[in-house]
Amino acid sequence: MKAHPVTPAKLSDSELDEIRALIEQRSAIFFDASRERFFSTRIREYLEEQGIHTGGELARQIRGSSTEYETLIERLLTQETSFFRYPEVFDALEKKILPEVQERKFWDNPRTLRIWSAGCSTGEEPYSVAITLCEALKFAEAWDIEILATDISRRALRHAERGAYSKRSLENLPAARLETYFTASKHGYQVKPRIRRMISFVQMNLAESVYVGKIDCIFCMNVLMYFSEQRRLSILRRFYDALEPGGYFLLGHSETLSHSPVQFEPVVIGGYRVYRKPGAKPAETRRAAALAEGAQ
Ligand SMILES: C[S@@+](CC[C@H](N)C(=O)[O-])C[C@H]1O[C@@H](n2cnc3c(N)ncnc32)[C@H](O)[C@@H]1O
Known part of the structure; x- marks a missing residue:
C-alpha cells in the first residue's frame, strides 16, 4: 500500500488541464466548466489516496501506464442508472x-x-x-x-x-x-x-x-x-x-x-x-x- 503524503498534493491549473486533455484523448470524456468542481475534487482525492505528490506526477503515470489510467478513469465516471429508467x-x-x-x-x-x-x-x-x-x-x-x-x-x-x-x-x-x-x-x-x-x-x-x-x-x-x-x-x-x-x-x-x-x-x-x-x-x-x- 502506498504511503499517504504528509503535505497535501500540489495541483496547479495547468496540471489539471494536462490531465483533462489526456483523459479526453483516450476516453472522449470531456470535463467542461460545468463539471470543473467535480473533476478537480476527484483528482485531488485520487492524488491523496494514492500518495502522489503532484498533478505532473499523475499525468506522467497515466501517460506511461494503462493500469494507472484505468484506475483513475473509474473514479471519474458517473454511473447513475436504474431499471426501466424512462x-x-x-x-x-x-x-x-x-x-x-x-x-x-x-x-x-x-x-x-x-x-x-x-x-x-x-x-x-x-x-x-x-x-x-x-x-x-x-x-x-x-x-x-x-x-x-x-x-x-x-x-x-x-x-x-x-x-x-x-x-x-x-x-x-x-x-x-x-x-x-x-x-x-x-x-x-x-x-x-x-x-x-x-x-x-x-x-x-x-x-x-x-x-x-x-x-x-x-x-x-x-x-x-x-x-x-x-x-x-x-x-x-x-x-x-x-x-x-x-x-x-x-x-x-x-x-x-x-x-x-x-x-x-x-x-x-x-x-x-x-x-x-x-x-x-x-x-x-x-x-x-x-x-x-x-x-x-
Ligand atoms: C450515467 S451512465 C448511463 C447509464 C445508462 N445508459 C442509463 O441511462 O441509465 C453513463 C455510462 O457511460 C459510460 N461511459 C462514459 N464514457 C464512456 C466511453 N468513452 N465509452 C463507453 N462508455 C462510457 C460510463 O462508464 C457510465 O456507465
Missing part, C-alpha cells in the same frame, strides 16, 4: 419498435434482432431491455436475439455480469416481474440465468471505432453528454452507420440531437422523442427477395 422508452420499444422489426423482418432467414445498450453501466438498462423482449416479442424462439451491452468501465461490467442488485434498487419493479425474472438472495436479488444469457457484456470505449455489425436499436442514454461536441458528432455518425435502415436510436430524457451530421427522422411515441434511420425496405420487398433466394 418507462416511456420501454413502452416505445414494446409498442412500436419491436412490432415494426417483427413486420419488416418476418421473411428474413435467419431472423435476427440485435439491440445495443451503449454505456450500459451496471446493467439495469440491458436487463430492462431483455425483460421487455421476453414480454413483448411474439414467437421469441423464432428469433436469433442478441443484446450487446458495452461500457468503458470494467468495474461496472463486472457488476452487470453478476446481475445482483439490492432490494432498494428494485423497489419500483412490480412483484410479478421480480418473481419471474429474479431469484431472491441474501442481500437482494439476482437476475435469472436465462435473462443473463440474452446479453453479451463487452468492455468498449466509444471513442474507439469498433465493428459491431448491424443493429436494430441503439440505446445511448445519458452518455453522449459527457463528450465534446466534436466527439459526440463522430460517435453519432458511427451509431448511424451501425443501424439497419428503419433502426432506432434512443437518447435519455433531457437529451436531443442538435447539429446532427446524420439524417435521423424524429418520431414521437407516447410523448417521447426517438430517432429512426430512414430507408427501410418494406416487408413486401424483403419477402420477394427471400422468395427469389429460395427459388435459386
